[in-house]
Amino acid sequence: MDALLRVQDLQVEFNSRRGTALVLNGVDLEIHAGQTLCVVGESGCGKSMTALALLRLIPSPPGRIRAGQIMFHGEDLVSATEQRMREIRGNRISMIFQEPMTSLNPVLTVGDQIGESLRAHAAADAAGARAQAIEMLRQVGIPAPERRVDEYPHQLSGGMRQRVMIAIALACRPDILIADEPTTALDVTVQAQIFDLLRELQRDKGTAIVLITHDMGVVAEMADRVMVMYAGRVVEQGTTDQVLNRPGHPYTRGLIACLPELGSSRQARRLPLAEISGVVPSIWELGAGCAFRERCPDATPRCALEVPAMHTLDESTGHAAACWLLHGGAAA
16 A cells, blocks of 8 residues: 655755754655554654654745655655645644644634634635534534634633644644644643544544654554654654564663553553663764764664664564664674
C-alpha cells in the first residue's frame, strides 16, 4: 500500500547572527491511512520543527526548507505554491498545536473559529457552518454544544479548549492530523479522554495521525510506528513493539529506562528507574560525530569522528537505527 505521506531527506536551516544552523538534517518518514506515527524525543530534538515543516509553516525568514521532499498523495509540498498550501492546511492536513489558549483567537467564539475553516474549505454558508460547528463540538464530547458554540475560549476549561482545537482540526475531515503534544498541561484524566477521542475519531474517519510527544507511555498506548529524534536527526524508527521492546539505539533505550513502569496494551513490564545524564546539545555544538556521544554510555572513539548512517534491523518492517555499534563494532 502506498504511503499517504512520505518525507525524504528533509533539511531545515535557520539563519542567525552566528551563521546558518541546520535544525533538521535528513529526516525520513512515512505514514499510511489510519495509522498513528509517534515522533518522540526530548525538548529541542526537532519534533515540533518537523511538524511545522510538513505544513510549510517554518517562519521565513529566518528559516527555510533547504532540501528534501514532502510527498502527499504524489504531490511535493516543498515546491507547492503558497496558494496551494492554503488549500491543504486545515483541509487535507490539519494540526493541533501545543497550547490552545495561544492558538485560539480570544475575541472570536469557538463556533466562529470552527466555522472559519468550513467556510474557507467547504464553501459552507453562515448557517451551515454554525450547524456543523455544533455537530463537531458534539463529536468531540463537549456537553451542551448548542450553548458552548457561542462561548469564548476563556469561558472553557483547558480540556474543553483542547477539544475545540481538535474540532477545528477535524472539521474538514483531513487525511492527516498532526498533534503536537496535544495533552500538554492537562491533568491525567483529561489526557486519557483526549487520547480516547483521537482513537475513536481515527476509527470512524480513517485519519492518519502524527503524534508528537516526549512521553514513552503515550507511545506505548497510541502508536503503530515510532520515530525517535535527537538533535534534528532520526536516530531510530520501526513498529511500536520493535522500538519499545527491541530498541537498537542507546538513546531509545535511555528514554525507555527513564520510566518507572511502561504499561502497554501490547506488553506490560517493569523497568528500573534511570536517567539520561546531560542535555540535548545546541545545534552550534554538534561537531562532526554522533550528537548523542557525550551522553551515551556505549560511545567509542569513532562516534566523535563520523555521524552514523541508519542501519536496517528488520527490512520487512523498516526498523532501523543510527548507531556505529550496529555497523559491526567500534572500529573506525
